[in-house]
Amino acid sequence: MPKNSYSINIISTNSLTTQNSISVDSSQEQANYDSFSQTPNNALINNGRPEPPLKNVGGLSRPAPNSLGSQLSFHDIKYTITVKNSFCKKAEKKEILHGLTGLFKPGMNAIMGPTGCGKTTLLNILAGRADVQKLDGCVLVDGMKQPSNFRCMAGFVAQDDIVMGTLTVRENFMFSANLRLPKSISKEEKIRKVDNAIYELGLTQCADSRVGTDLIRGVSGGERKRTNIGMELVISPKVLFLDEPTTGLDSSTAFAVMSLLNVSKWNYFDIFSRISKNGRTIIFSIHQPRYNIFKLFDGMLLLGAGRTIYHGPASETLQYFNSIGYECEEHENPSDFFLDVTNGDSTAVKALFKSSDKKEGPDTDHHVTVPGKSLIFTLAEEFSKSSLADKVYKEANAIHQMYITKRASGDKMKYPVVLYATSFVTQLYYVSLRAIKNIIRNPSALMLQITIMFFFGLFVGLLFFKLGTDIRGAIQNRTGAFFFIIMNQVFGNLSSIELFIKERRIFLHECSGGFYRVSAYFFAKYLCDLFPMRIIPLTCFCVIAYFMVGFQMDVAKFFIFYLSYCLTTTSASTIGFAVSSSTKTFQVAHLTTTFIFVFMQVFGGFLANVTTMPNWLSWMQYLSIVRYSLNALSINELKDLVLYQKNGSAISDAGEEYLASQGIRYETAWDLWQNEMAMAVISVGMLTIAYIQLLRSSKIR
Numbered sequence: 184m185p186k187n188s189y190s191i192n193i194i195s196t197n198s199l200t201t202q203n204s205i206s207v208d209s210s211q212e213q214a215n216y217d218s219f220s221q222t223p224n225n226a227l228i229n230n231g232r233p234e235p236p237l238k239n240v241g242g243l244s245r246p247a248p249n250s251l252g253s254q255l256s257f258h259d260i261k262y263t264i265t266v267k268n269s270f271c272k273k274a275e276k277k278e279i280l281h282g283l284t285g286l287f288k289p290g291m292n293a294i295m296g297p298t299g300c301g302k303t304t305l306l307n308i309l310a311g312r313a314d315v316q317k318l319d320g321c322v323l324v325d326g327m328k329q330p331s332n333f334r335c336m337a338g339f340v341a342q343d344d345i346v347m348g349t350l351t352v353r354e355n356f357m358f359s360a361n362l363r364l365p366k367s368i369s370k371e372e373k374i375r376k377v378d379n380a381i382y383e384l385g386l387t388q389c390a391d392s393r394v395g396t397d398l399i400r401g402v403s404g405g406e407r408k409r410t411n412i413g414m415e416l417v418i419s420p421k422v423l424f425l426d427e428p429t430t431g432l433d434s435s436t437a438f439a440v441m442s443l444l445n446v447s448k449w450n451y452f453d454i455f456s457r458i459s460k461n462g463r464t465i466i467f468s469i470h471q472p473r474y475n476i477f478k479l480f481d482g483m484l485l486l487g488a489g490r491t492i493y494h495g496p497a498s499e500t501l502q503y504f505n506s507i508g509y510e511c512e513e514h515e516n517p518s519d520f521f522l523d524v525t526n527g528d529s530t531a532v533k534a535l536f537k538s539s540d541k542k543e544g545p546d547t548d549h550h551v552t553v554p555g556k557s558l559i560f561t562l563a564e565e566f567s568k569s570s571l572a573d574k575v576y577k578e579a580n581a582i583h584q585m586y587i588t589k590r591a592s593g594d595k596m597k598y599p600v601v602l603y604a605t606s607f608v609t610q611l612y613y614v615s616l617r618a619i620k621n622i623i624r625n626p627s628a629l630m631l632q633i634t635i636m637f638f639f640g641l642f643v644g645l646l647f648f649k650l651g652t653d654i655r656g657a658i659q660n661r662t663g664a665f666f667f668i669i670m671n672q673v674f675g676n677l678s679s680i681e682l683f684i685k686e687r688r689i690f691l692h693e694c695s696g697g698f699y700r701v702s703a704y705f706f707a708k709y710l711c712d713l714f715p716m717r718i719i720p721l722t723c724f725c726v727i728a729y730f731m732v733g734f735q736m737d738v739a740k741f742f743i744f745y746l747s748y749c750l751t752t753t754s755a756s757t758i759g760f761a762v763s764s765s766t767k768t769f770q771v772a773h774l775t776t777t778f779i780f781v782f783m784q785v786f787g788g789f790l791a792n793v794t795t796m797p798n799w800l801s802w803m804q805y806l807s808i809v810r811y812s813l814n815a816l817s818i819n820e821l822k823d824l825v826l827y828q829k830n831g832s833a834i835s836d837a838g839e840e841y842l843a844s845q846g847i848r849y850e851t852a853w854d855l856w857q858n859e860m861a862m863a864v865i866s867v868g869m870l871t872i873a874y875i876q877l878l879r880s881s882k883i884r
């Protein structure tokens with residue numbers, strides 16, 4: 184027997200039972216399970232060559248009936264997207280998945296198929312992460328309607344690694360455990376779970392190394408992938424979804440990762456205590472796994488152009504294809520063979536020629552001459568007619584029928600809804616802690632902001648050093664200083680646009696995974712940006728500039744100056760937040776925010792006198808934070824300012840005269856405070872927009 188000959192090997196001795204939390208009698212349950220499990224005798228497939236049985240397909244036996252995993256069934260799933268190929272063309276509807284039905288049980292369930300066949304789309308649907316507007320059909324979890332927040336209960340490892348690179352592996356695991364495990368679990372228990380995860384995932388060596396970002400070298404690709412998986416395993420979800428977990432890994436690392444997942448069938452984190460040997464449900468999409476990975480699979484769904492080509496026990500796949508006339512060559516990897524079959528090329532097609540005389544084989548000419556979709560269509564039809572499909576569909580339909588019957592009889596059959604594991608305050612605390620760690624570990628942005636403000640304060644101070652009270656330049660120089668200060672503060676806050684764009688993927692992933700509420704993330708990010716990145720640098724600037732320039736030496740006036748400056752900063756930065764939470768790209772956010780700031784500058788009162796503007800245009804000054812800021816600073820400084828002529832005579836109302844000429848009302852305290860209020864209102868308004876946009880984006884998938 185050649186070492187590398189592949190065949191399906193069947194376990195027949197293990198107790199083939201399943202968990203099924205819907206109330207079916209045990210015989211029915213056993214029957215249901217068996218239809219999805221391996222055939223009881225060693226099968227002779229691979230063109231009839233006998234193979235010794237695998238000791239253990241998947242390395243482990245089937246999970247016990249009281250398994251910790253869930254059973255997911257999906258019924259007539261259709262997913263339709265709207266595609267607009269060009270600006271002039273009308274949008275067209277495109278169906279990606281064409282009425283898929285099936286079920287996944289505790290164990291390792293693979294979704295395979297060529298690129299673009301709809302694996303990720305189906306995975307997202309099963310994980311409750313797909314856009315329900317585009318979805319037709321239903322997904323049942325343990326025979327009950329999938330709750331809308333199912334994504335909070337299940338683990339999901341995305342195709343691209345999404346993990347905070349500035350934190351260490353351990354810190355990332357702790358972040359997940361602290362936010363997603365309930366309060367009832369003690370701190371010590373959480374630490375134990377994290378330690379176990381680190382140990383079991385083989386991350387002990389790099390547990391205290393940073394994961395790494397685009398700029399900072401961190402752990403290796405395989406360790407990064409395992410960190411992503413660990414973030415989900417640490418909460419021991421009943422169902423774990425993984426989108427192409429082996430992509431980008433070398434074959435032995437890929438095997439190591441998949442073997443670890445296979446272990447998790449056995450109630451991953453109880454593996455030491457051996458409390459139980461119950462399995463979890465692991466569903467993943469995968470491209471072309473090597474043979475020893477393929478051997479780990481229990482269930483398999485092979486897709487082609489959104490249709491089912493095969494669905495059933497992984498160990499029966501080759502047998503099935505053999506039965507319809509496709510033969511896996513002796514040294515060929517089954518995964519490559521499946522792709523060849525669905526793509527209609529290479530060895531699979533050669534096999535077709537060989538098997539063309541088979542009675543039940545497909546129409547060889549048809550396959551060879553009509554590649555692509557029609558081949559897929561034929562394969563899908565072939566499967567739908569098979570006895571295997573009959574078994575799977577019967578089982579899935581029985582679950583669906585039971586759900587419909589129970590619902591009709593008034594039983595809501597709702598899956599228990601799990602809300603967030605932690606409170607708003609806890610979430611705010613941990614997200615803030617992470618944000619602060621991020622700033623401390625990547626201090627260049629903060630240091631740059633403080634340094635720029637420090638030097639800019641010095642520059643303004645030197646340029647307008649000790650302005651004095653000589654009437655010839657006092658007012659012009661003061662308004663010039665205000666211009667510098669306001670423009671510096673407004674445009675200096677362009678950096679705020681990166682707040683929600685930079686971490687957008689992490690936010691969407693974590694929000695979908697039930698780490699935190701949008702509000703907790705929003706306030707944590709805002710507060711952790713506001714104080715270190717805005718308030719500290721501006722305080723530095725204010726103190727230097729105010730005293731060097733020599734504005735009026737009055738405590739109240741200094742604090743009003745400081746407040747006006749704070750409000751200018753916050754309103755400018757919140758405009759940046761509102762824009763950045765509404766767009767996905769940095770360039771769009773940058774251009775939009777710059778445009779808004781320039782527009783505000785025009786109506787700010789420096790470049791054009793707003794009193795001389797036509798009415799239809801001058802109202803725009805009320806949208807300008809530059810205008811409010813200038814008004815507040817001017818009233819604060821120029822009111823009650825006594826200036827002196829060359830001959831030494833005092834002029835007490837020169838400042839007021841200037842204010843009047845600019846259309847700035849200054850008589851009452853309200854005239855000053857209404858400008859401060861306006862900036863505060865703009866800040867709150869922009870924060871509200873930013874929050875709503877973030878909330879919206881967390882729901883768009």
Ligand SMILES: Nc1ncnc2c1ncn2[C@@H]1O[C@H](COP(=O)(O)OP(=O)(O)OP(=O)(O)O)[C@@H](O)[C@H]1O
Nearest residue numbers: 264266279296297298299300301302303304305468
């Ligand atoms: N939002 C979308 N807009 C346009 N096309 C989409 C969208 N979502 C999915 N598709 C298309 O639907 C098909 C299935 O996509 P999906 O990502 O599910 O495939 P896949 O099997 O996971 O592919 P891969 O293996 O390359 O990751 C592809 O042709 C894809 O281009």
